[in-house]
Amino acid sequence: MATALDATPFNFVAIVLCVSIGAGLLGSLLGLGGGLILIPVLTLVLKVDIRYAVGASIVSVIATSSGAAAAYVRDGLANMRVAMFLELATVAGAVTGAMLAGAVGGRALYFLFGAVMAYSALAMLRKLREDDSPREEPPPDALADRLALHGSYYDVSTGGEVTYRVHRPLMGLGLMYLAGTVSGLLGIGSGALKVPAMDLAMGLPIKVSTATSNFMIGVTAAASAGIYFARGDIDPFIAGPVCVGVTLGAFAGSRYLTKLKSGSLRKLFVAVLLWVSYEMLSKGIHG
Numbered sequence: 001m002a003t004a005l006d007a008t009p010f011n012f013v014a015i016v017l018c019v020s021i022g023a024g025l026l027g028s029l030l031g032l033g034g035g036l037i038l039i040p041v042l043t044l045v046l047k048v049d050i051r052y053a054v055g056a057s058i059v060s061v062i063a064t065s066s067g068a069a070a071a072y073v074r075d076g077l078a079n080m081r082v083a084m085f086l087e088l089a090t091v092a093g094a095v096t097g098a099m100l101a102g103a104v105g106g107r108a109l110y111f112l113f114g115a116v117m118a119y120s121a122l123a124m125l126r127k128l129r130e131d132d133s134p135r136e137e138p139p140p141d142a143l144a145d146r147l148a149l150h151g152s153y154y155d156v157s158t159g160g161e162v163t164y165r166v167h168r169p170l171m172g173l174g175l176m177y178l179a180g181t182v183s184g185l186l187g188i189g190s191g192a193l194k195v196p197a198m199d200l201a202m203g204l205p206i207k208v209s210t211a212t213s214n215f216m217i218g219v220t221a222a223a224s225a226g227i228y229f230a231r232g233d234i235d236p237f238i239a240g241p242v243c244v245g246v247t248l249g250a251f252a253g254s255r256y257l258t259k260l261k262s263g264s265l266r267k268l269f270v271a272v273l274l275w276v277s278y279e280m281l282s283k284g285i286h287g
Contacts, residue, residue: 024249065218093180
C-alpha cells in the first residue's frame with residue numbers, strides 16, 4: 001500500500017473525498033487546480049508518499065478542469081484562442097517535467113513544491129487590492145492582432161461588459177513552458193504560474209485568466225499523466241476518491257466565479273499557502 005496510515009481504509013477514503021471537494025472548489029474559483037491543497041494534505045496529514053500524492057494530484061487537476069472548464073467556456077469567460085496558443089508551450093513543458101520527476105529525489109520535490117507555493121502566495125497577495133475594472137489600454141501588439149487574441153465578457157458582479165486587449169503573447173508563451181514544466185514535475189495544475197502570467201504579462205483580466213487557466217490545466221496535466229501511470233505513481237485507492245471529490249467541488253465552484261468577489265477568499269488562501277509552504281520547505285530541508 002502506498003500509505004502509512006493508522007486510519008481504516010473507509011476513513012481514509014472519506015477524508016480524501018472531503019478534502020478533494022474543498023480542493024476542487026477553491027481550485028476552480030482561483031484557476032489553480034486542486035494539487036496545491038491536495039499534495040500537502042496527503043503528505044503532511046495522511047502521510048502518503050509524495051510520489052503517490054503527486055500522481056493523485058495529476059488526476060485531480062484533470063478532474064478540476066473537466067468540472068469547471070465547460071461552464072467557463074459557456075459563459076464566455078475562457079479565452080479559447082489564448083488557451084490554444086499557450087498550450088503549445090505548456091504541453092511541451094508538462095512532458096519535460098514529467099520525465100524529470102523520475103530523476104528528482106523526494107526531499108528535492110518537497111523543497112521545490114514549498115518554493116512554488118511561496119511564490120503562489122506572493123503572486124496572489126499582489127492581487128488582493130485589484131478588481132476586474134477595465135485597464136488602461138495596452139499598446140498595439142501585431143502578433144496578438146494577427147491571432148485575434150483579444151476578447152470581452154459579461155461580468156455579473158458589476159453588470160457590465162468588460163473588453164480587453166492581449167499583448168506580449170511571446171512572453172506569455174515562454175512563461176507557459178515554465179509553468180508546464182512545473183506542472184509535470186510537481187503534479188499540480190501550475191495555475192499559480194499561469195494566472196499571473198496571463199494577468200500580469202499578457203493583460204488579461206483576472207477572471208478571464210482564472211477561467212482560461214482552468215481550461216488549460218487539464219490539457220497540461222493529461223500530457224504528463226501517461227508518464228506517471230506508466231511509472232506506477234498513480235494509486236487507484238488514492239486517485240479514485242480524489243477524482244470524484246475534485247470533480248464535485250470544481251463543478252460547484254464554476255457556478256460562482258462570476259458572482260463572487262475573490263478578495264476575502266484570496267486572503268484566506270494566501271495564509272494557507274504560506275503555512276503549507278513553510279511546512280513543505282521544512283520537510284525538504286530537514287527531511
